[in-house]
Amino acid sequence: MKARRRRALRTLFAYAFIAAFLALTLAPYVWLIMTSFKTRVDAFSIPPKIVFKPTLDNYVTAFLDKGFTGNVKNSLVVTLATTLFSLVFGLPSAYAFSRFSIRGDRILYFYLLGTRFTPVIVIALPLYLIMAKIRLLDSFAGIVVAHTAFNLAFVVWMMKGFFDTVPAEIDDAGKVDGCSWLGVFLRIVLPLTLNGVAATAIFCAINSWNEFLMALILTGRRTATLPVAIPGLLTPQGTFWGQIAAVGSVITIPVFILAFTVQRYMIRGMTFGAIK
Amino acid sequence: MRKRVSREHLIPLLFHAPTFLTLTAITMFPLLYNVYTSLHGYRLAVPGSERQFVGLANYARILEDREFWNSVGVTFKFVLGVTVTQLVLGFLVALTLNSITRGRRILTSLVMIPMMVAPLVVGLMFSFTLNPQFGLYSYLVDRLGLALPQAPLSSAGSALIVLMITDIWEWTPFMVLMILAALQSVPIEPIEAAMIDGASEVQTLRYVTLPLIRPVVVVAVVLRAIEAFKEFDKPYILTGGGPGAATEVIDMFTYREAFVNFNFSYASALSIVLFVVLLAAGIGYWRLVMEGRK
Secondary structure: OHHHHHHHHHHHHHHHHHHHHHHHHHHHHHHHHHHHOOOHHHHHOOOOOOOOOOOOHHHHHHHHHOOHHHHHHHHHHHHHHHHHHHHHHHHHHHHHHHHOOOOOHHHHHHHHHHHHHOOHHHHHHHHHHHHHHOOOOOOHHHHHHHHHHHHHHHHHHHHHHHHHOOOHHHHHHHHHOOOOHHHHHHHHHHHHOHHHHHHHHHHHHHHHHHOOHHHHHHOOOOOOOHHHHHHHHEEOOEEOHHHHHHHHHHHHHHHHHHHHHOHHHHHHHHOOOOOO | OOOOOOHHHHHHHHHHHHHHHHHHHHHHHHHHHHHHHHOEOOOOOOOOHHHOEOOOHHHHHHHHOHHHHHHHHHHHHHHHHHHHHHHHHHHHHHHHHHHOOOOHHHHHHHHHHHHHOOHHHHHHHHHHHOOOOOOHHHHHHHHHOOOOOOOHHHOHHHHHHHHHHHHHHHHHHHHHHHHHHHHHHOOHHHHHHHHHOOOOHHHHHHHHHHHHHHHHHHHHHHHHHHHHHOOOHHHHHHOOOOOOOOOOOHHHHHHHHHHOOOOHHHHHHHHHHHHHHHHHHHHHHHHHHHHHHO
16 A cells, blocks of 8 residues: 555656646747737736737738748748758668668768768858859758758668668569669658658758758848848847747747657657667 | 779669768868868958968967867856756656656657757747846746846856756757667666665666666767757857857857858868867767667
8 A cells, every 4th residue: 555655656746747847848938939929018018928918910020021921931942942852862872871781881871970960160161152152152052952961961860760670571572573773762662661751851851941050151131041030130229029939939830740740750850860 | 994893882872872972062072172261361351362371370370269268168168067967857857757657658749849949949039038128037036036147148157057058948858868768678677686686776777777778878968969069059149159258159159250250261270170079079979889789
């Protein structure tokens, strides 16, 4: 009896601890979302208002009057193109790492891993100078190429894990039936790992969508993505907190929706494939 | 004579080609270009300085640059502070999550939320909470009479702590995930054996579980430390490196030299130094992971 009560107490304590941790974790974020629906008066009221009359004014001002819709479009173009190129380039390589063992592929793997350890600024600065010369600054091509390069390591690492789960006998069967390696890869293995491809695509998209420093350096007025456009709302004349909150919400909410659609693979994606 | 590439090698090489050609063009070539720039005296303000060869002068300048060493100090404090806190907090949360069964999946998903918020938005969120005019923080400090600074972003010591808290907020979930996964892969037998031998729970944790999850924990710590070393977005939006240079981490310092002062060559030299440091860390990580696999 006593042991059972102790265990119940411990479980209760465990839930309480997690609840407290989650409350602390989610509070600042919930606050941001709430601010985005507040009028200026409500946002600045002391004591802070938990209950208030929600308004869409901040969204209307930011996205219709101030042209943040353009930044949404830019972000979408960059994200979609980056995801597409990262997959098209990265998938074959992931497959090769999974299926073939060649001399020097450890070096290739380290090369790939190296891009993950390289600080963005190390590549962004020379890319800026090079792109300034060949007039690629403030172009979609420039930022997409840069984001793709930084996403390849992620695609290869994630997808190698998924390809490894497909038994090699399946490849052999395909070969026997007269498929080329490319045919085996495209027609047999890839369709078997579509879930993985979808999850990888989503995390790739999130990486590109959230990325700030590279976009700050390589984009300009024409191609600025959402994160790059935000600091424009912090002006010497005053900071438009409500609108910042609105843009912040628009950046984060699609990410949650997408991430939860691949919940099964969320841990894998969020730990960069370190955990299967 | 041309070396023949065997047919067995040709196919994998073709599969690897798109990725590695892209990487060579977009990361290796710029990196080499960066080395080239760092050996010259390129400053936007001085026409023709692009072709002025200065040898290692930029690297020599780094050694004497007080602001650089300040940023190194700030970065190390930051990296150490966040990694240790994330490890401790992450370990506690992971242990707790591991001990419950009902609702663990949904709770784990909720714990992950901060990692998905764009880092720039994380910075913004905290500048909301800490805003002296309407922030929740100032209100609570005021209301509850807590012995905390009213405007933590305006004093040097507390600004760095705030910056650390933003990162702890964002990335503790990563530690939780890694450690939780490790805990769940621990086989039950050695733990039961220890219990039967009369070990207390703390002893079991200390002498059985910890050694078993150590490899994963080490990998998580190294990954986090490397990521923290590259911090940029949050100080950019939250403190701008200030007050003074109290929160100017290395990446921000390099960015400022390049895109505020337009000392391209000096910034190149800085980033090469940064790259070498992280490459060393990367090699260390590689050894760790590879030895872990053996």
